[in-house]
Amino acid sequence: MHPRFHPRLINGPFDDPGLFIPFLFESQAILFDLGDNQVLTSRDILKISHVFVSHTHMDHFIGFDRILRLALGREKNLHLFGPRQFLSNVEGKLAAYSWNLVANYPYRLKLRLTEIHHDYQLSRTYLCQNEFIPTDEAERKPFTNILVEAPAFKVSAAILDHDIPCLGFAIKERFHVNINKDALNELDLQTGPWLTDFKQALYAGADPASEIEVITGSDTIRHFTLGELADHIAMVTPGQKISYIADVAYTPANADKIISLAQDSDHLFIEAAFLDAQQDLAAEKHHLTARQAGELAACCGARQFTIFHFSPRYLGQEDLLYQEAEAAYAENS
Ligand SMILES: [Zn+2]
Numbered sequence: 001m002h003p004r005f006h007p008r009l010i011n012g013p014f015d016d017p018g019l020f021i022p023f024l025f026e027s028q029a030i031l032f033d034l035g036d037n038q039v040l041t042s043r044d045i046l047k048i049s050h051v052f053v054s055h056t057h058m059d060h061f062i063g064f065d066r067i068l069r070l071a072l073g074r075e076k077n078l079h080l081f082g083p084r085q086f087l088s089n090v091e092g093k094l095a096a097y098s099w100n101l102v103a104n105y106p107y108r109l110k111l112r113l114t115e116i117h118h119d120y121q122l123s124r125t126y127l128c129q130n131e132f133i134p135t136d137e138a139e140r141k142p143f144t145n146i147l148v149e150a151p152a153f154k155v156s157a158a159i160l161d162h163d164i165p166c167l168g169f170a171i172k173e174r175f176h177v178n179i180n181k182d183a184l185n186e187l188d189l190q191t192g193p194w195l196t197d198f199k200q201a202l203y204a205g206a207d208p209a210s211e212i213e214v215i216t217g218s219d220t221i222r223h224f225t226l227g228e229l230a231d232h233i234a235m236v237t238p239g240q241k242i243s244y245i246a247d248v249a250y251t252p253a254n255a256d257k258i259i260s261l262a263q264d265s266d267h268l269f270i271e272a273a274f275l276d277a278q279q280d281l282a283a284e285k286h287h288l289t290a291r292q293a294g295e296l297a298a299c300c301g302a303r304q305f306t307i308f309h310f311s312p313r314y315l316g317q318e319d320l321l322y323q324e325a326e327a328a329y330a331e332n333s
Pocket residue numbers: 055057162247
């Protein structure tokens with residue numbers, strides 16, 4: 001099976017947080033957190049359609065400017081999500097620049113911002129051509145834990161406590177479609193862009209009787225119904241799930257919310273700022289220890305987990321953090 005999501009932390013564990021998730025064979029990616037992202041290429045950044053910001057401490061938000069700069073002057077819709085006050089946080093960043101030249105840009109960048117409160121969410125649109133001054137009122141909707149629901153995947157969030165609200169995120173593929181290459185050969189079909197359309201039609205729940213046109217190995221055109229083709233060449237397996245937990249205090253309420261958000265993750269990325277020997281310091285700074293992170297990963301049933309966001313006091317001793325987290329995971333699995 002070829003997983004759809006290929007998550008990678010953009011920096012080392014002592015540097016700013018950020019999880020970049022490109023989608024296989026698609027020019028789309030999402031980003032969890034906006035720490036310093038200089039290491040991402042412009043090409044990577046331009047693939048990003050959705051950005052999810054856990055909270056606006058500087059190490060999680062300073063990368064906003066680079067994304068904005070690269071997206072400026074392009075035909076692009078960029079969706080950004082963050083906790084309460086996120087709209088005014090981004091407005092503050094936008095207000096820091098002069099925008100008198102942007103009205104002449106031929107392409108239209110559109111920012112759609114959403115801030116999450118306990119029982120509602122506020123969304124607002126900011127157009128480059130209007131110098132990012134919104135013309136509409138913010139739209140208010142109930143918050144139901146789901147931030148994005150696309151045909152192929154959904155992104156959920158939980159509001160966690162880091163002294164201030166901090167969002168945890170999970171992206172889940174609805175289901176995974178593998179193509180049976182032997183079955184393709186038997187039907188004398190070649191791989192090609194039609195396979196992407198075929199998968200999209202399955203994700204969109206299109207009518208199985210709808211027709212699909214395919215070019216065969218001998219360059220002739222054949223017609224199949226979606227259902228017929230799905231029966232022959234598609235193997236459907238459970239979708240992939242990636243979760244991301246940034247700065248959080250180790251409290252029973254946080255632990256419950258993390259476990260329900262990240263349940264059954266294929267890969268959980270979770271902060272571990274301190275060793276358990278410095279548990280008091282971790283509590284004072286509203287962060288996790290490596291033991292707590294490993295324990296939570298086990299309680300979520302995460303098949304794989306990665307810790308990040310280490311305190312600089314452990315430079316050169318990162319093995320201790322990894323060992324402590326692994327031991328807690330093994331003990332609680
Ligand atoms: Zn923080």
